[in-house]
Amino acid sequence: MKRLYLVLAIWAMGFISVFAQSGGELRFCLRSDPKTFNPLLVEDEASETIRYLTGGVLVRVNRITLKAEPDLAASWKVSEGGKRIRFKLREGLKYSDGTPFSAEDVAYTMQQLMDPALHSSTGDSFRSAEGKLATHVVSANEIEIDFPAPVANLVNLFDTVAILSAKSPQKEMAALGPFYVSEHKAGSYLLLKRNPYYWKKDAAGKQLPYLDSIRLDIEQNPEIEAMRYKRGEVHLINTVTPAIFEKLSADSASVRDAGASTDTEQLWFNQVPSAPIPAYKKAWFTSTNFRRAISEAINRNDMARIVYRGHAVPAIGIISPSNKFWFNTDLKPHAYDTSSALRKLQQDGFQLQGDILKDKAGNPVEFSIATNAGNRARESMATMIQQDLKKIGIKVNVVTLDFNSLLERMTQSYNYEACLLGFQNVELDPNSQMAVWLSSADNHQWNPNQKSPATPWEAEIDKLMRAQAASGDEHKRKQYWARVQQIAWEQEPFIYLINKDALVAIAPSVKNAEPSVFRPQAFWNAEMLALAH
């Protein structure tokens, strides 16, 4: 009899354990309504979240191991030096509305994605050269895609391509991912329900996702979001500010610092020849010594400790040290050394007269740093730079502008002197930074759209960037990128300041959470998340 009780008890515990892995509604907040539900047109963070949770992709990059894992595609093969990829798809899959999935859908999605008329930024990542993409449906479960030129990081790029249905009457709302959009009340909330046809199963053979639904409330104010988290009204916060992190931590709420992210914050000087700023200032800004001196006079450690309350690391260069494969480990952190900064300035004829630094023509060194209004961290960093540079006799005026005015100055009128902004590096492969580092690129912020490279080092970067984009050999690409990082470290067109940590808040009731430093940090394994009852 005792043995029977024991068996029953074990069975009951097992049942409770399985039950605890199922059901429930996970709740968290989005900062705004998604601008689109078309996964091919995603540009904002809210739309990106919806794409991640609802879109089925051929390949999913594991946010912990950073390895590409089979998703809708059971296997793939890259050939022709990175120009061709052949996918073998899983059989018998269906969209959330029951429409069958086949290679025709992949062909349809890729043709849509690469249509220049669509202006898809996701599609831009695949555009390594002029020419058309060709898709060849080998069978219902096999497809071959040919690109006009080799595409760097080809496999991982498919992580952002949600496969649309060519036949479903629901168009882009038919989902192959773990959830589908069930309700949307603009400005209020979105309800995502469990996709009954989702293909993935757990180790025990149970169909995923565990959750019944995800409710995404639209909440612009991070303070209110934090209070709702404390009250248990939402289960997670994907990106927590350092101040809120500290407060929640002090209140014993569950928060986690996943480590340094790939996001960067940087300062740069306007080096556009036609910029409406005095010629003597242009001469300062184009001088490598001047830029390196400014870099050395900025105390990045203080910035990370004070502005980010220790939840950031001083930046070394283009690539964050957390991006282990691509980071050039030979690079050392920029030293904080005001004496060395002054020596570099003296090499260019600058002289410290009393408390004021003057150039060789006697002009006092004064410039403005523009940043976007409303971003407290950037305003604080600019104020710290103001104080740091005062120590070497430089007067800095901090100017906060609304983002559109700032963008207009950065990209149209070039009427600014220095700018402090950040980059969110969603892609781990640095090829995504082609639009920044090519001298002809729009986003080559310090001197964009150059007809020919303005400096020898920019010419060398152009050459290296093109070489890495055309190569299918990862190790060669790594070498090219190491050199690009070295040049950027020496020339400092961008003075990299810090890499922020990925801070998340996840309630203890959320099971299987495994926060990553890469987006989407807290819910990258959404299909595995479960709520404890």
Next chain:
Amino acid sequence: MKGVRLVAITVLALTAVTILGAHYLAPAGYEQQFRDIPQAAPSVHHLLGTDDLGRDRWARLLYGMRVSLTLAPLAALFTTVLAGLVGGIAGYFGGWTERCCKLLIDLFLSVPWLFLLITVRAVLPLNVSPEASVTVTFALLGLLGWAASARVICAGAKDLMRSEFIWMARASGFSGLKLVRLHLLPNLRGALLAQFWISIPVFIIAEANLGALGLGVAEPLPSLGSLLRELQDAIMLRPEPWRLLPLAVLIVVISSFQVLLNKQEVRS
């Protein structure tokens, strides 16, 4: 009532002393960053603790009061004079003059000033000192904030023009400036003063909001508005109640002015 008035006078006197003597009363410059002790709690060295960058909150409050309690009343005075002129002219003359003035008032009330202010900031040169930036901000607020007050003054002036004592004054040969100086202005004084006092906190708060748009007091200069912006971190307030002091100062100073104003009104 006498005691309340005494308290109000004391508060205002103390405010004036602290504003004028900020340089001597502050333990450090408002911009000095004590980077080893950011967000410190109140102590002997830092009476109100330090802010996120380690700057002495007490010093920033003193200098912030100097900036805001000097420039906001000036802007309020400017706006009240404009409101008095437009509203007074409309109410005094009536007819088509009133219609024209009201059209101007409606125009000023309907223009989206927020976008205009953003445009103004966008065209201003970037290398502007914080002092110049704050002066431009309050000048703009004074220039743009008169329309609502002008409506009130217009209504008051119109009522007065229909009152018996004005008719009697006119019958006795009073007209023009004499009528305005001896009868209209003294009777509009209450409304004008009320508009003046209302405008001060409105401008201080407006300056804080403009700061979020990049048009306001530039770092490192403090203002009551920029200190009030720190209250956006509502989640922090419970453990750090001293951060509410700028708000308390604003309420106490404005209330003290109004206590004195009411007393004078009762007398008049």
